[in-house]
Amino acid sequence: DAKTTQPNSMESNEEEPVHLPCNHSTISGTDYIHWYRQLPSQGPEYVIHGLTSNVNNRMASLAIAEDRKSSTLILHRATLRDAAVYYCILEDISNFGNEKLTFGTGTRLTIIP
Amino acid sequence: NAGVTQTPKFQVLKTGQSMTLQCAQDMNHEYMSWYRQDPGMGLRLIHYSVGAGITDQGEVPNGYNVSRSTTEDFPLRLLSAAPSQTSVYFCASSQPVSYNSPLHFGNGTRLTVT
Numbered sequence: 001d002a003k004t005t006q007p008n009s010m011e012s013n014e015e016e017p018v019h020l021p022c023n024h025s026t027i028s029g030t031d032y033i034h035w036y037r038q039l040p041s042q043g044p045e046y047v048i049h050g051l052t053s054n055v056n057n058r059m060a061s062l063a064i065a066e067d068r069k070s071s072t073l074i075l076h077r078a079t080l081r082d083a084a085v086y087y088c089i090l091e092d093i094s095n096f097g098n099e100k101l102t103f104g105t106g107t108r109l110t111i112i113p
Numbered sequence: 114n115a116g117v118t119q120t121p122k123f124q125v126l127k128t129g130q131s132m133t134l135q136c137a138q139d140m141n142h143e144y145m146s147w148y149r150q151d152p153g154m155g156l157r158l159i160h161y162s163v164g165a166g167i168t169d170q171g172e173v174p175n176g177y178n179v180s181r182s183t184t185e186d187f188p189l190r191l192l193s194a195a196p197s198q199t200s201v202y203f204c205a206s207s208q209p210v211s212y213n214s215p216l217h218f219g220n221g222t223r224l225t226v227t
Contacts, residue, residue: 034215036215036216041220041221042218042220042221043117043203043205043218043219043220043221044156044203044205044216044218045218046215046216046217049215087155101158101216102155102158102172103148103155103156103157104155105153105154105155106155
């Protein structure tokens with residue numbers, strides 16, 4: 001299974017953009033890139049996902065490198081509520097479903113007021 | 114809109130006791146799964162189900178049983194609790210990947226086995 005590598009922790013100032021990197025050098029052509037985050041004392045929540053093209057939604061943007069070996073989750077204007085552990089996960093679209101996502105240890109994002 | 118509901122929120126067991134962690138979803142999702150999260154670690158898959166009557170093992174299934182008699186419910190049973198099962202347990206549900214549907218998680222059950 002393709003694996004991802006993320007920094008253990010990052011800090012960012014409130015109201016500034018945050019770029020969370022993820023390396024996935026062994027990604028296959030059928031792997032989706034998913035991002036989830038986990039706020040303190042809560043279950044993970046979906047943030048965004050993509051396959052090849054950059055993606056935007058109300059929470060964040062996902063920038064995918066042209067060779068797909070890395071991606072970056074972009075929070076455009078961080079708030080204190082964005083302090084969480086962010087997980088970058090690969091899921092093969094040829095799988096029956098995404099019930100078997102493999103969560104690593106993620107990046108712990110700290111927002112400085 | 115309740116989403117994924119887990120009960121209880123907290124539970125303390127003695128070694129050897131049995132219990133069932135409940136999970137219910139009201140989104141008519143076909144897929145449901147159970148994860149455990151230990152301190153400083155990511156989530157590890159215990160068991161999953163792709164529909165009523167169908168279950169399969171994940172990464173760490175030993176010591177746990179599951180069944181899926183309805184679409185809505187996916188209980189996790191500990192037949193003889195051990196201290197190594199002290200963890201936070203998360204239930205999740207989703208639709209097939211063709212629906213482009215993400216995983217929806219409950220808020221977890223914190224289990225302590227003494």
